[in-house]
Amino acid sequence: MFRTCLLLLLCTAGAxxxxxxxxxxxxxxxxxxxxxxRAAEILDSLEGNGLVxxxxxxxxxxxxxxxxxxGSAILAYERGxxxxxxxxxxxxxxxxxxxxxxxxxxxxxxxxLIRTWHLAGAWLGTDLxxxxxxxxxxxxxxxxxxxxxxxxxxxxxxxFALLPLAALFAVLCGVFFLLGESRYDxxxxxxxxxxxxxxxxxxxxxxxxxxxxxxxxxxxxxITDRVNRFVKVQLPDGRQGYVNRAEIEVI
Numbered sequence: 001m002f003r004t005c006l007l008l009l010l011c012t013a014g015a016x017x018x019x020x021x022x023x024x025x026x027x028x029x030x031x032x033x034x035x036x037x038r039a040a041e042i043l044d045s046l047e048g049n050g051l052v053x054x055x056x057x058x059x060x061x062x063x064x065x066x067x068x069x070x071g072s073a074i075l076a077y078e079r080g081x082x083x084x085x086x087x088x089x090x091x092x093x094x095x096x097x098x099x100x101x102x103x104x105x106x107x108x109x110x111x112x113l114i115r116t117w118h119l120a121g122a123w124l125g126t127d128l129x130x131x132x133x134x135x136x137x138x139x140x141x142x143x144x145x146x147x148x149x150x151x152x153x154x155x156x157x158x159x160f161a162l163l164p165l166a167a168l169f170a171v172l173c174g175v176f177f178l179l180g181e182s183r184y185d186x187x188x189x190x191x192x193x194x195x196x197x198x199x200x201x202x203x204x205x206x207x208x209x210x211x212x213x214x215x216x217x218x219x220x221x222x223i224t225d226r227v228n229r230f231v232k233v234q235l236p237d238g239r240q241g242y243v244n245r246a247e248i249e250v251i
Contacts, residue, residue, distance in 0.1 A: 023042070023046075024046065024051075024053075024055060024056055024059055026042055027039045027042040027043050027046070027059055027063070028059050030042065031059065031062060031063055031066065039059075039063050040063050040067070043056070043059060043060045043063055047060070052079075052083075053083065054080045054081075054083045054084040054087050054090060056080075057076045057077065057079050057080030057083070057090065058076075058077070058080055058087075058089055058090055058093065060076040061073045061074070061075075061076035061077040061080065061090075061093060061094075061097070062093070064076055065093075065097055065100075069196075070097055070100065070101035070217055070218045071101075071194055071195055071196035071197060071217030071218045071249075072196055072249075073093075073097050073218075074094060074097055074098065074101070074194050074218040074220075075194040075196060075249050075251065077090050077091075077093055077094040077097070078094065078192075078194060078220070078251045079251055081094070082186060082187060082251065083122070083187075084122055085115070085118050085119050085122050086119050086122070097218070098218060101216060101217065101218040102216055103216060103218050103219060117179070117182065118182075118183075118186065120179060121179050121180070121182055121183035121186070122183065124179065124183075125183070126180050126183045126184050126187070127180075129176050129177070129179045129180030129183060130176070130177065130180045132172075132176040133172075133173050133174075133175075133176035133177040133180060134173075136169045136170070136172040136173035136176060137169075137170070137173040139166075139169040140166045140167070140168075140169035140170035140173060141166075142166075143162055143163075143165055143166030143169060144163065144166040146162065147159065147162045147163050147166060189251075190223070190250050191222060191223045191224075192220065192221070192222060192223065192250070192251045193220075193221050193223055193231070193233070193248040193249060193250045193251060194218065194219070194220055194221070194248065194249055194251060195215055195216075195217050195218060195219040195221060195243070195247060195248055196217055196247065196248065196249050197217050197247050198214070198215065198216055198217050199214075199215050199217075199243050199244065199247040200212075200213070200214050200215065200243070201213040201214075201215055201233075201235070201239070201241035201242070201243060202230075202241055202242045202243070203241055203242070204242060205227040205228060205229075205230035205232070205242040206230075209242065212239065212241040213235075213239060213241070215235075215243070219235065219236075220236065221233040221234070221235065221243070221248060222234040222235075223250075224240070226245075227242070229244060229245055229246075230242040230243065230244055230245065231243060231245055231248065233248075
């Protein structure tokens with residue numbers, strides 16, 4: 001009995017120790033020490049378990065860049081920016097790797113109101129946006145109901161203030177729900193991808209299609225259609241064509 005308990009204790013301690021080795025901090029430490037293979041192993045394990053975050057994608061992008069995988073590094077930074085659009089480290093590293101990869105095609109700047117909207121959605125989060133929307137809805141209903149039931153017994157100032165306040169909460173309800181929906185759609189969008197290897201842009205969705213352009217890994221593409229093993233894409237400069245699905249990763 002004693003031996004069994006001791007064995008279970010040792011196994012538990014070993015499992016916990018191994019778990020401690022597979023952390024973002026451990027991956028960052030291995031990367032700083034120059035052990036890129038070990039860092040990649042830890043990061044792949046974390047991603048497989050769904051333990052992703054802006055910090056994770058920053059470390060993953062750095063690890064991919066260190067091994068010369070520019071396309072995969074850009075993909076990681078782009079995914080991190082979806083989670084936290086205002087992260088300066090992710091954005092700066094993205095721009096640096098793009099330059100190192102020789103990608104000079106500028107991306108269209110995001111209108112500042114849209115950028116602010118996305119930042120607000122990321123800061124609040126989808127769940128909180130929906131909760132705030134529900135809270136504002138019930139405040140609007142309660143305010144309108146109270147006004148209707150008590151309108152003849154209220155002071156004039158209260159009567160004229162309560163109804164606009166209820167309307168304001170109704171408007172805020174719509175804003176929070178739209179913000180939540182926008183955030184959800186952004187996180188689950190599948191219309192943007194990164195080229196993870198050098199490829200060619202073809203005019204037709206076949207291997208025999210004539211070549212429109214040669215593309216460097218790391219290009220950000222807008223997916224407009226899917227045809228068998230190919231996807232129709234649009235480049236930042238407006239050109240369109242087809243690339244093989246195996247050559248891209250959806251952000």
